[in-house]
Amino acid sequence: MTLISVICDTMILPFYPTFFADRFGIDNSHHVGAYIAAVCFTVMCAFPYWAKLAKRVHEVHIWVVTQLIAACLGIACFFSTDIVWFWVISLAMLVFKASYLLIYPFVLRLEDQQSHLGIVGLFSVLMHFGGIGGALLGGWVIDLTDIQTIYLIMALGDIVQVGVCLYLSKQLKLKWALHPKVSSPVLRKKIPNFIYTIGAVSLLVYFAGFLARPYFTLYWQHVSGISSTFIAGLMYAIPAWMALLGLILSKSRRSLNWTSQQHILAGLGFASIGLWLQASPDWQSVIVGRILLGYAMFVITVKLEVLLFSLSQPEHYGEDFAKIHFMQNLGVIAASFLVGSLVQPNAYDTPFLVASGAMTLTFFVFIGLFKVFTHSATHSQPLPQNQPTLESEKS
Incomplete structure (x- = not known):
């Protein structure tokens, strides 16, 4: 279900400039940037409300309704010929699609904490390869037919998910009824301190990571002298393969016993080193930097989320993940507005240097916020029950 969702919802993402030019006659990069920022903002604001609703309504039932509405709005996007109405309809569609992010904390709640690392890693790989698959499928659709047909395929994916959710509801014998309000057995603040700290680090990480994306293919062609977009796409996809390698290595029993x-x-x-290497005029260094960055980003993002769920409680997984997701998207939006001003004609290395500096800054911010000890996790002292801190969390 996650793979279907990611593939369908990322089909149009690399082709927004083409879509707006072909469908509405708008050839303006600022318009495209504003729309992508609006998409990101819509999802990050809508998701917390679905997480709150999930405390009273089962996630499977939420998805049945929201994905059905999203499918109808996707069909409306296909027929839309007015740019204002397209903005309204498509952003409304994303409000309902945002509910699907609940699948992540939902699955983690079903598993014990020892399995969280594997689940988080699996979702990371699915996101990477789903995005690549979506881009390939979107390009294939554009070659065969009109670009707006992508919205019909997106709607079809939503309908398939509705069918799967109805099947799950029947198999699990879920009742269409509100859950009773249940107070958490663990007393905590409305927004615990670990949300602020993990959120701040996540914002900086996603900010630095996104700076290295938008102009990478153009930068690779400039540095390597190879004009092939296919080769550029392969270089762009290196982090996805490194994420897969990271998932495989995370299952190895010989992994480091670190927190x-x-x-x-x-x-x-x-x-930070990988981003700095990518600013090199030497294409071999760019590849090495890309490999380092891909594996490092997998480790950082997975471990941050494992840390989050180790400090949260199952009944708060959805709400806490929604808050961190909000901070991640703030970083992406900030980077999307900044990256255009950093790029100069035939000089695409500046975003990598700024991103490397931002990652170095995050290194010291992480130390300051979390007071990380350099000694082995085995030296950490257990704390009283229901009073978890970051130092007590084991890898």
């Missing part, structure tokens, strides 16, 4: 904090620190260091 999540120590893994994150190491990842931030390697990510």
Whole structure:
């Protein structure tokens, strides 16, 4: 279900400039940038409300309704010929699609904490390869037919998910009724301190990571002298393959016995080096930097989320993840507005240098916020029950 969702929802993402030019006659990069920022903002604002609703209504039933509405709005996007109405309809569609992010905390709630690392890693890989698959499928659709047909395929994906959810509801014998309000057995503040700290680090990480994306293919063609868009696409996809490698290695029993904090620190260091290498005029260094960045980003993002769910409680997974997701998207939006001003004609290395500096800054911010100890996790002292801190979390 996640793979279908990611593939369908990312089909149009690389082709928004083409879509607006062909469908509405708008050839303006600022318009495209504003729309992508609006998309990101809509999803990050809508998701917390679905997470709150999920405390009273089962997620499977939420998805049945929201994905059905999203499918109808997707069909409306296909027929839309007015740019104002397209903005209204498409952003409304994304409000309902945002509910599907609940699948992540939902699955984690079904598993014990020892399985969280594998689940988080699996979702990371699905997101990477789903995005690549969506871009390939979107390009294939554009070659065969009108670009707006993508919205019909997106609607079809939503309908398939509705069918799967109805099947799950029947198999699990779920009742269409509100859950009773249940107070958490663990007393905590409305927004615990770990949300602020993990959120701040996530914002900086996603800000730095996104700076290295938008102009990479053009930068690769400039540095390598190879004009092939296919080769550029392969270089762009290196982080996805490194994420798959990271998932495989995470299942190895020979993995380092480090805390999540120590893994994150190491990842931030390697990510900074990888971004700096990509600013090199030497194409071999760019490839090495891309490999380092891809693996480091997998480690950082997975370990940050493992850390989040180790400090949260199952009944708060959805709400806490929604808050962190909000901060991640703030970083992406900030980077999307900044990256255009950093790029000069035939000089695409500046975003990588700024991103490397941002990753280095995040390294020291992480130390300051979390007070990470350099000694082994085995030296950490257990704390009283229901009073978790970041130092007590084991990898």
